[in-house]
Amino acid sequence: MVLFIFRRLGAMVLTMLVVSVMLFLLLELTPGNVATKVLGPYSSEEQRNLWLEANGYFEPLWYRYVTWLGSFVTGDFGESIRFKVPVADVLWPRLWNTAILGFWTFALMIPLSLVLGVLAGMREGSKLDRSISVTSIVTTSIPEFASAVFLTAIFVFWLGWLPGTSTMTSGFDWRQLVLPVMVLVLYDFGYVARMTRASMAEVMTAPYIRTAVLKGLPYRRVIMRHALRNALIAPFTVITLQINWLLSGVIVVEFFFAYKGFGALLLEASLNQDIFLIEACAMVAVFVATATQTIADLGYTYLNPRIRFS
């Protein structure tokens, strides 16, 4: 088990290193481009050369990469071209805002999808099962930007209950959080519900469930004690991996509702060629994604005794 943990962590670090090399080559291969982006298109040749000299861009490529990686790991991400402040000063508050959004999305999505999935999987082919399946196909077919449009049309334009933007300019306001969270939950819950349903349906056909029913245990007890324990292992992995999807989803939702989060920041950085900010955002995104992947793998191994003890 310990060996397995170390192997997974090693693989994670290796992936991060390869990603950092890719990003570095993508954005900083030619020093001339970097200088143009930092100093603007109207800077003179001389200014650019001075800047390149001062920032060590005339060193060999590998040396530049190692220095870059060194300062990156110690939390020095450079300065944002667009915001004219250190990248870290913009990045962390934005990441915190996205964490709030993500927390509420998961807090609603997990119970909803697990309950629906278990109910549907308990009696495969029942009316409830069929309606839950159809609902989840429909909701996963509506992309986030489309459900944002639909929900805004209903709750903002038609009913006038909620604000249409979530800029939070005058302090935190939960009403501005409702629509973004709803959009993310709507798109994400269907997949988790379907996976839970499949896992539950499979467990329900297992011989030990038939035994439990035949020896006269109450149905509730069969479900709660015997079925759920095994049926919820697979959804654990699915939910953890859903964080990776959420990182894509928040970009769309934050852009649509003008929410000051990490996804909108990444998009803004990319559109403005703010290279140091892009590097930091992309590395954070990949770190979160690979970390959750590792947690999903380790958790699955831990939760499944058949693997844990082999």
Place this chain on the structure above:
Amino acid sequence: MTDLAKTMRPAGTAGVAFMRGLRSFALLRESGAGMVGVGLISFWVIIAILTPLIAPFDPNATLQPFAKPGTAYAQGGTFWLGTDQLGRDILSRIMWGSRTVLFYAPVATASAYLVGILMGLAAGYYRGRADTVLSFVANVILSFPVLVLYILVITTIGASGINIVIAITFASAPGIMRIVRGLVLDLRNRDYVAAAQTRGESSWYIMLVEILPNARGPLIVDACLRLGYVIITIGVLGFLGLGLPPPDPDWGGMINEARPLALAFPYMTVFPCIAISSLILGFNMLADGLREISLRD
């Protein structure tokens, strides 16, 4: 059925493939979801084909700005779905936009499959070092949140039709490779592969002629689901302003252009959203129906 297939065989493999297709379609008719999917997809395919004949207006002509749905145009015709802020007819733009998405989505998916299948076949069949390298590359690409990858690639190489195809191939091929690799690892130990190896067939002949056709079932279902995702991706890129360059109509782009006005004129964004959602729903329901019948036999 097997007798029928035998009698068909002299007609060549094309005949057999046709009969197989017909048989799956007959099975699919029993799946309600599958038939709804086929209906939705056919609807949009027919619209896309007939657009030049039935679209009421030129999609890029500026006629009458901010017309509400159902407004009559002074020079004849009706704006059934209204017009946008530049005065372009929304119905005509949705119709022309269906051609864009129904061209780029299959092309991008096919391109991703071509690369993914070749990678997966090589990794699963040769195993060893080829597998290690290909799997690692796939893992690295898949470790990106997918939209982050698209934004990075598109902002680097620029937004255009061909670049969208490249970006989708780059981001989707690793996932396809994983599926193909898994299937090949299972199929490579079958007797007919051993027979082909004994006959002295080349590796690529075995992979493409012996293994690949037997892996088609799960791949067809996956391709349907992936088409849905690719349509979402093209829509999202258009929505973020990273899609096909204006002015030619593209559903995601229409939503992006009307977004600042969405609170005052919801119909400008709602109709393109209904269009794209219904097409994606079509592919997802078809995939569901196909999975249902593949589990049955």
